[in-house]
Amino acid sequence: MSGRVLITAGASGVGRAMAEAFDAAGWQVWVADVDPKALGDCPSHWMTAEVDVSDEGAVAGVFEAIDAKWGGLDALCANAGIAGPTAMVEDVTLKDWQTCLSVNLEGAFLCTKHATPMLKRQGSGAVLITASTAGQYGYPNRAPYAAAKWGMVGLGKTLAMELGPHGVRCNVICPGSVEGPRMEGVLQREAAAKGMTRDQVYAGYASGTSMGRFVEAQDIANMAVFLASDAARLVSGQVIAVDGHTVNPDPKL
Template identity: 35%
Template sequence: MTRDTARRGELAGRTALVTGAGNGLGRAIALALAGCGARVILTGRTAATLTKTASLIKDERLARVAPADVASPGAVAALREALAAEEIDLLVNNAGIGGPVKALTDIEPGEWDEVFGANVRSVYLMCRAFLPAMYNRGSGDVVNIASVTGKRPLTRRAPYAASKMAVLGLTRTLAFEAGPLGVRVNSLSPGPCRGERMTRNFTREAAATGTTYEQAEQAFVSRAALHRLVEEDEVASAVLAMLRMPGLCGADIDLSAGMIAPA
């Protein structure tokens, strides 16, 4: 991590399961957790990228690769069985896709369902599979990666915006189910993060609007008070900070460089 926020050993003895851990935010979060001593189970659809993340964790004992499509009920059930011997007490639901860049009237039902499957059903399935063990132990943390787009309109991105707002609603409601059983549930809403996903999004937006890539990026970041993108390591640092706040439950943390500030 480039920021001095990791405290070596503070998560020793904890086991984290991170979805979408093969790249981007998932990789950054997994590396930060391992840097604090947590054993990290890396899951996602592509074994090769998960293995790459695992190779970046210095202590190989702290990494386990467990490929799965977390939007699939059958795959999540199989993952739960494969990890039955692990005492997972930290679940980071990061997996998701950006979806189409189109007007709502041009979006096909299959495209809509794909976004909700990856961004919302995956959170439901993973919580349904791994929360019962946390309840039995009386402790645990769930961090759902939402998005500032769930709180502020983004034209031609209706499925993504709606799915991230759904994650916020799921988080707040689940917190009241899980909290009395000793499990904290919170969400983190990043703004636009520098990385492959935003590169793809800006490219698609430029094509849809007839502008250049640079113009699409500037139009997006100009909505933020700091007029910049958020860095992936900032998001990872925010997850660590959330875990250090024992009274945090049912909350959403905004990390958007001021994206939701009034224009």
């Protein structure tokens, strides 16, 4: 199957891996990202847009452009997110809390809100929300992030119920710890907060999975392409972890 896909935060990291995987599978790719430099590094045959997903006007504009250019959309990957602060809840500022929820949860809401009329009109399509295993377990020192990701899981399950009668599926992908710069920042901040080394924190995260390792962006991308395809035509309302099987989300070292 090929189709038309929009990927938010698609110019780098997990989103970039998704974009490349959809491209390789023959899909037309539209990448939205807040980073103009990363967008400039995207292949010339991709459509691109500089967008802050917490800005409803900007989000609406992307979907208007997609409708005008493509006349529809077959898959939305609501992938944009930020890590938020690493701190005990009493040390989290309201501003940091609001920023984390605004990008993660409200960003997913705005993208799905503006994609829905197009998807319902054509009577088909798939919505994929990138949450996190932090949306399945408690996550000490990451209260805003966990709250946002739990909210995204609830959003995804509700969308599956609302959109299913219109032939549209919605699933939530929950990555575990993903190798890359973003997770490196989390490791460094958590090490500082806990008085540990970065390698100790890394080992703790890895030992919390039955497979004993971090996942890679390509693992998430492979799942996204599958869930958007006809091979997953009756998979909806699911929360699917790609994490090497988390057995202890907060291992003590």
